[in-house]
Amino acid sequence: NWARTFRWQPSRTYVPETDADVANLVRDARRARAVVRVVGARHSPSDIAATPDADAMLGRPGFAVRMHRMANIVHIDRARLTVTAQAGITLEALSVALDRAGLALENLGSIAEQTVAGSMATGTHGAGSRFGVLSSTALEIVLITGTGERRVLRRDDPDPDAFRAALCSLGCLGIVVQVTLRVVPAFQLAVVEGELDFATMAQQLPSLLAQSDHTRLWWMPPTDRVLAQYARRITPPAADASLPPPPTRPRPGWVRGSLIPHHLYEASLYAATWMPRLLAPLDPYAAIAHADAHSIPRGRSFEMFKLDCLFKQYVTEWCVPLADAARVLTALRDAIRAAGPAVAGAVHAPIEIRSVAADDALLSPATASSTPAATAAPFVYIGIITYRPYGADAPGRARYWALYEAILRQRGGRPHWAKAFPLGPAELARLYPETWATFQRVRASCDPDNVFTNAYVRRHL
The missing domain is CATH 3.30.465.10 (Uridine Diphospho-n-acetylenolpyruvylglucosamine Reductase; domain 3)
Structure with a gap:
């Protein structure tokens, strides 16, 4: 995958061009008792798309499917x-x-x-x-x-x-x-950035997340500094005569766009794998790397939504109801402080906080279950990250992940499906009490021979 946290070698790779090609490759796989997985951009930091040459448990070949010729x-x-x-x-x-x-x-x-x-x-x-x-x-x-x-x-x-x-x-x-x-x-986003402390964020989290159409909060551990980005939708652009035509988002300058985030920051994080006490002094560089995402305050929506992922990383993200989010964040801060040096080298900035509306997908972490999605309260995603500067693994990452997962499990959090997480079918079923059985029934109907069941699917479903 992109982060180089999982590797696999399929026995065959298909590149279909038509629906008929896809149907034929599925039938071929079914006859060969193969596992089929579609490989997209490989950005999932898990083995969700993995198709090993021979499945470790079932001895089945793995077929990978690339869909880039069906992209019209x-x-x-x-x-x-x-x-x-x-x-x-x-x-x-x-x-x-x-x-x-x-x-x-x-x-x-x-x-x-x-x-x-x-x-x-x-x-x-x-x-x-x-x-x-x-x-x-x-x-x-x-x-x-x-x-x-x-x-x-x-x-x-x-x-x-x-x-x-x-x-x-x-x-x-x-x-x-x-x-x-x-x-x-088409619409534009007008972005305003701000800064606050952790206590203020925790006390005012619902109002902060509702302060703009698209709010991103970045808590910058090991400090209590929180960076905020508030984006307001302008639709249609021509409706506001005071605004100039939408600019094209320029590339940032070499210093702020490359030297600091992709060279100086990565080198400094690499040094911090040996000396975690360097992480706090790195806060100004982390702020530039993560919050200096827009060199213009307004632009086309799809350009303004994008952020630079910088370099290879471990990342996980879980979702909780809005009412629980501040308590989860406070518990996480307290646990990080209590763990001290045991996790200090792995607690990288930022911890990202974003809200989303509830939806009606059976297994979406933000599913509203039996409550109509239109009237359900929002959910909040809380994501943590540990970078892999030059491929190096920071000490304490496993303990940091376990600490985070324990807190989210205690609060009934649901993990992002693209990420790696330790929950098995029994625990996940309890998180989706009204929809899990329905999903499994649909799955059995669509794939009675488990053609699409790889190690990830067996582990979690």
């Missing part, structure tokens, strides 16, 4: 505000095409290189209490099941269970070949 726009409907695209298109390419048509995706995360189907399959999210995960905008999903059948799933189906399962499918229902998404008129 099928249709843009300006009147109905929808776009239909093949599953292999990246969010970047889709956003550029929509922008040319005067449209935009409603919300995006920080990474634009992901494929649209891969982003949906793992519940990828952005920021904003009024905006759900990417798949919450889906209207239709076309997939090839484990039997080679082509199924068209729609939000308005009389029995929507299969559609709701496909909204966050983990790649285990079939291979998605096409999606139709709801879009919005």
Whole structure:
């Protein structure tokens, strides 16, 4: 994967060009008793897409599928505000095409290189209490099941269970070949950045997250400093005559765009793997690396949503109800302080806090279950990171991860499916009491022979 935290070697790699190609490769795999997984942009910091040459437990060959030749726009409907695209298109390419048509995706995360189907399959999210995960905008999903059948799933189906399962499918229902998404008129984001302390953030978290359309908070441990980014939507741009035409986001200068985040900061973190006490003095560099993301205060939405991931890293992220988020963050700060030197070298900045609207996907970490998503309270994602400067692993990372996971487990947090996490089927079923059984029923119907069941799926489902 991108972070080099997992490696695998499939026995075959397929690059289909049509739906028929996908159906044929699935039938081939079924006859060969092979495991099939689609490999997107490989940004998931887990083995969710891994297809080993021979499955360690079942002795099955692994077939990888790359969808980059099925990456076209099928249709843009300006009147109905929808776009239909093949599953292999990246969010970047889709956003550029929509922008040319005067449209935009409603919300995006920080990474634009992901494929649209891969982003949906793992519940990828952005920021904003009024905006759900990417798949919450889906209207239709076309997939090839484990039997080679082509199924068209729609939000308005009389029995929507299969559609709701496909909204966050983990790649285990079939291979998605096409999606139709709801879009919005193109808009800009006007960004204001601020700074506050941890105590203020914890006391005012709900109001801070609601202060703008898209709020990102970055807590910068080992300090109590919190950086805030507030982004306001301007739709349509022409409605505000005081604004100039939307600028194209320029590349940052070499010092702030490359020297500090990609050289000085990485070298300093590498030194800190041996001397963790260096992390606190690194705070100014961390602030530049993470919060100096925009060299202009306003721009096209899809350009402003993006952030630089810098360099290789371990990352995990769990989701909790808004009402629990401040308590979780306070418990995490107290636990980090109590652990002291045992985790100090692995506690890298930032710890990112973002809110999302509830949704109706069966296994989305932000699912509202039986509560209508439109009336449910938002959820908050809390993500931690430990960089791997020059491939080096920071001491104490395993203990830091265990500390974080223990707190989130205690609060009933749900892990982001794209990340690596230790929960098995029994514990995950308790986190999705109203939807787990339905998802498993749909999965058995779509993939009766476990064609899409790799080690990740066996471990968690």
